[in-house]
Every structure is written in structure tokens, then in C-alpha cells.
Amino acid sequence: MDNRPVGIFDSGLGGLTAMKALRELLPGENIIYFGDTGRLPYGEKSREQLRRMAVQDLDLIAACGVKAIIVACGTLSSNAAEILDAYPIPSFGVLKAGVAGMQKIPGTGVLGVIATEASIRSGAFERALRQACPGREIRAVACPDFVPLIESGRGSADPLVREAVARYCESLQGADAVLLGCTHYGIIADAIADFLGEKTALVSAATCGAAVAAQYLIVNGLTGEGGGERFLASGDPAAFTRAASTFLGRTAAHAAEAVPVMEI
Numbered sequence: 001m002d003n004r005p006v007g008i009f010d011s012g013l014g015g016l017t018a019m020k021a022l023r024e025l026l027p028g029e030n031i032i033y034f035g036d037t038g039r040l041p042y043g044e045k046s047r048e049q050l051r052r053m054a055v056q057d058l059d060l061i062a063a064c065g066v067k068a069i070i071v072a073c074g075t076l077s078s079n080a081a082e083i084l085d086a087y088p089i090p091s092f093g094v095l096k097a098g099v100a101g102m103q104k105i106p107g108t109g110v111l112g113v114i115a116t117e118a119s120i121r122s123g124a125f126e127r128a129l130r131q132a133c134p135g136r137e138i139r140a141v142a143c144p145d146f147v148p149l150i151e152s153g154r155g156s157a158d159p160l161v162r163e164a165v166a167r168y169c170e171s172l173q174g175a176d177a178v179l180l181g182c183t184h185y186g187i188i189a190d191a192i193a194d195f196l197g198e199k200t201a202l203v204s205a206a207t208c209g210a211a212v213a214a215q216y217l218i219v220n221g222l223t224g225e226g227g228g229e230r231f232l233a234s235g236d237p238a239a240f241t242r243a244a245s246t247f248l249g250r251t252a253a254h255a256a257e258a259v260p261v262m263e264i
Contacts, residue, residue: 003224006213007066007089009034009057011042012151013240014184014206015072016247018094021210022070026217028225032064037235038261041147042075043116043182049264050118054080056262062089064230067222070213074098074181074205075116078124090216097212098179098205099128105177105201110137112172114192115181117142125181139175143168147184153243156190165191177201183209187247231256 008019012035019033036042036057042050054076061069069091071077071084077093084091102111111133113125120126120142129138145164154161165188172178173196180186183206193202217223229252233240237256244252 001224002067002222003030003226004065004067005030005032005228005230006217007032007034007061007064007069008072009036009061009069010072010183011075012037012040012147012184013243013247014147014150014182014187015070016244017183017186017204018070018072018206018210020248021207022214025210025214026223028223028227029217030224030226030228032061032066032230032232034061034232034259035234035240035256037233037240039234039264040151041116042073043118043144043147045118047079047118047122050076050079051083052264054083058084058087058091060259068092068213068217070209072183072206072209074183075118078115078119078122081124092209092213092216094183094205094209095124095128095181097208098181098203099125099132101203101208102129102177102179103132105203107176108136109176110139110174112139112141112175112178113181114141114143114168114172114178114185116147117144119181125179129179139171141168141171146188147182150184150187151243153246155246156188161188161191162195165195169195172196172200175200177203179203179205181205229253232259233257234259234261
């Protein structure tokens with residue numbers, strides 16, 4: 001038993017989908033969540049900036065006394081993987097976990113991945129999928145409009161979201177599966193699923209990442225009890241708290257605390 005919290009962070013609200021998944025798997029865990037909303041979106045940043053931000057974000061959440069960290073950001077997972085792997089506190093990105101989930105998809109057809117512009121530009125998701133799923137065609141698509149739409153409070157039923165999904169996902173129609181490589185995208189999964197059709201499976205990198213972290217805690221006897229929550233936001237904490245309910249599917253237990261925006 002280890003009642004120290006699990007740390008989770010993302011560029012904004014999207015990582016709350018990973019928090020929700022972890023809570024379902026291990027309801028007793030104490031969790032600290034950091035949303036770097038003051039520097040959103042990450043997908044437009046350079047690789048050098050993202051690598052510096054990864055260290056800053058890891059250090060901020062580590063200072064809260066966490067026992068493990070879920071880096072619930074596909075952009076950092078794809079641009080700073082070796083930084084996450086080398087961090088002294090066990091840290092779990094969503095790229096490797098998501099790709100492992102895609103490995104389980106049967107068949108020989110097309111596999112797709114959608115993520116932020118920086119994630120797709122890095123080539124990390126595509127390379128990992130090609131290595132994990134040899135012989136299958138891989139299609140990688142950047143969806144830069146998704147995060148701003150989602151962070152503005154738009155969901156699957158919104159016409160602008162559906163238009164963006166149709167615009168970005170056209171080349172993925174007929175795929176066996178599509179990996180949601182950005183944790184935000186789970187919020188509009190219904191719109192993506194409706195467009196692609198029931199024959200295309202959706203694999204959530206957020207859910208896969210939470211499952212890997214949960215397994216680590218269980219195997220190493222590090223699960224906790226209490227179910228406490230704490231939220232940190234580098235942007236407007238009141239706006240974060242209001243929007244968090246959409247991502248969690250419930251009201252946040254506590255209002256978010258403000259932390260300073262860090263210089264890159």
C-alpha cells in the first residue's frame with residue numbers, strides 16, 4: 001500500500017480522459033492533475049520547446065510528492081520519449097501504450113493514427129506503429145483544429161467538430177483501426193466513430209496509458225486508498241474547473257489551484 005498520489009499532466013484538459021480511466025481502474029488512488037492551459041496548445045511548439053517543457057512539467061508534478069507520473073500528452077510522448085524514460089520517478093507516456101493497443105487489432109488492413117501537428121511531424125507514432133505492426137499500411141494524420149475546438153467546450157454533436165472530423169479523417173475511412181494519439185480526442189470520439197463507421201475500431205492512447213500505469217502500481221504493490229484529487233492549472237483555474245466536468249463526466253472534487261506559467 002502506498003498512499004502517495006499519482007501525478008498526471010497534459011497541455012490542457014485532455015489528460016483528464018486518462019485520469020478518468022485510471023479512476024475507473026483504481027478508484028482508491030489519490031491523484032494530482034496539472035493542466036498546462038497557460039501554454040496551450042502544445043501541438044504548435046517546436047521539438048526543442050517541447051523537450052524543455054517536458055522537463056518543466058515533470059519537475060512540477062514531481063515536486064508534489066508523487067509515486068508515478070502519467071504523461072497524458074501525445075505531443076510530449078512523441079517528442080521527448082527518452083526524457084520520460086530517464087526520469088527518476090516512473091513515468092508513463094501514451095505513445096508506447098497506445099501502439100501496444102494497436103498491436104492487438106487483428107487483420108492485415110490499414111491502421112491510422114490522428115494526433116497533433118507536432119506529434120505527426122515527429123514521425124514517432126508512425127515509426128512505432130510500423131515496427132509494431134509490420135506489413136500493414138500506416139496512415140498518420142495531423143488534426144490541428146481538434147484541440148482548440150475541444151478546449152473551447154465543443155463536443156461530438158457540434159457542427160464545427162463534425163466538419164473538422166470529416167476534413168481530417170477522410171483518408172482513414174476503411175481503416176481497421178485508428179489510434180487517438182492525443183488525449184483530447186476521446187472527448188469527440190463519438191463524432192470520429194460516426195464518420196469512420198462501425199468497421200473501424202478506435203484505440204484511445206489515454207485509456208491505454210492509464211492501463212499501463214495501473215498495472216505497474218498493482219504489480220509493484222503501490223496501489224493506494226483514499227481517492228483524493230487535486231487540480232493545478234497554469235491558465236485560468238476557474239475556467240479549468242468549469243470545463244473539467246465535461247472531461248471527467250462529473251463535477252471536479254475541488255477547484256483548480258493556479259500555478260505560474262513557466263517560460264520556455
